[in-house]
Amino acid sequence: MAENNTTFFFREIISDQIENGNLVLDQLSYKNAKVLKDIRECHTEQKGIAMSFCPHCGHTEYHNGSCHNACCPCCGTAARLKWTQKQQEYVLDAEYFHIVFTIPSELNILCLYDPEFMYNCLFDSVGQTLLDFSANPKYLGGMPGFYCALHTWGQKLDLHPHIHVVFCAGALSDSGEWVTPKKTTRDGKTFLFPVKELAAHFKNEFMSRLKEHFSSDDTFDKSKLNEAIQESDKKQWNVEIRESTGDPSHVIDYLGRYVNRVAITESRIVSYENGIVKFKYKDYRDNNEIKTMELTGQEFLRRFMMHIPPRYFNTKRGYGFLSSGRKGSLIPKLKELIKESKRQSDKVITITDVNPPKENPLIHFLSKVFPKQSIGRCKKCGSEMEYVSSWECLRLFGVPRTVFT
Incomplete structure (x- = not known):
């Protein structure tokens, strides 16, 4: 299973600072420690395995679970x-x-x-x-x-x-x-x-x-x-x-x-090498020019936790x-x-298929059991993919929870 590297830099920075002894999670407040721990484990096997499926064509994808922390640069x-x-x-x-x-x-x-x-x-x-x-x-x-x-x-x-x-x-x-x-x-x-x-x-x-x-x-x-x-x-x-x-x-x-x-989002981080984080920022005092700034990993996390x-x-x-x-x-x-002065016609996108795929019993079951949560478009037919969370997958397929802990 391909690993999602959306939070790669953050995970590397946090792990590196912990290994160097510059960051001790037990010495932080509960909230700060939880946020850094969640970011470090986000989109890894430690957060379980989620899946998405297309109710139209039956295409299924599996993903490492997200941390769903509001402060995570990925889950946000x-x-x-x-x-x-x-x-x-x-x-x-x-x-x-x-x-x-x-x-x-x-x-x-x-x-x-x-x-x-x-x-x-x-x-x-x-x-x-x-x-x-x-x-x-x-x-x-x-x-x-x-x-x-x-x-x-x-x-x-x-x-x-x-x-x-x-x-x-x-x-x-x-x-x-x-x-x-x-x-x-x-x-x-x-x-x-x-x-x-x-x-x-x-x-x-x-x-x-x-x-x-x-x-x-x-x-x-x-x-x-x-x-x-x-x-x-x-x-x-x-x-x-x-x-x-x-x-x-x-x-x-x-x-x-x-x-x-x-x-800060992961996309703004340019690199992390030799303990130095290099990231992009917009300089509002210089015609919104995009510049780069370098901070030590320890200082970067200190500012982030503020x-x-x-x-x-x-x-x-x-x-x-x-x-x-x-x-x-x-x-x-x-x-x-409110008296509407403008009425904009709603554009309805319909997807036609000359030979619609045969109904997949598993997909039909998933659509009935789980609430619809859109997770983007299907790579095959373009329909909306639906999402099944990590713990719902465990319940559905009977995988022991200890596998992901």
Whole structure:
């Protein structure tokens, strides 16, 4: 069976650092140790054997099992596709904006000290800011809907906490009507919110929560805290409202690109030789030029672990009518309220076969027993392959679980 080398560099780096004594998993937090262990074992026999089959032609493939860890640079792609496909039913035929909220680098020391509070504070401040501006009749005058996704990294794997927001440019008013932004720019485009006022409000929300929390914390160095607060207060905080789109397919692309993501993907790693990791990064200060950077394996993993979220921490959250408690009941009503200005015909791809293959009893059985989980197109006929996980394979074929442990 051919081995999937998608996480080859990561496995090699982690294994090498463990062998050299630079990395001791037992000395790490539970979450960090689990993530590195999962990545090291991802797509190896230690994670079992999964299979995919084509219900159309009967083609079957076997794969080494995945770790399914959200921080894995390989499994993150599958999680992204699965999540974004699920969100398609919640996308409205409306304009969407991409907004980015960033905190000053002076607060990074507090993110390292108490990441769970700082990142929750970041979510709460962004959410409250957008809810307040949306409730203002001058802009929307109702309850909005938006997704937030936390990213803590920069292109060089340095600490750079910020939140990406996919914001639906519309709201549900108190009277039950669908309202849209009331202003346009000089070139006729939709005007959402004033950026400077948005940034100032976000800053006040964040700093008030920060000061209240750390005023009762006697374990952190007060001089460092005061210095971080003073320096942050002096700065003008950065909020960026980027391009908008009214195409639902582009909205799904936004969600996939920003809501489910890991600090660095395997494709960005160029090489790992003599203990040195060489990886690509985009230099935003130099016209987005692609450059390379070299780090020792130990430093590379240290930076990577900075971006592993706290245990049980949710890095993507919905607000307003896209919150988990509301979207199920409100989205169908909102779809009825919105008058669609454009109707795009759905393209249905059908696969014809002059001589359809004979029904395979095993494939028929698998289709009945296991829920449909797409894993890509069949190499033979182009139909959607369906997936059977490692442990389902064990149950199906009666393979002892000890074989893979």
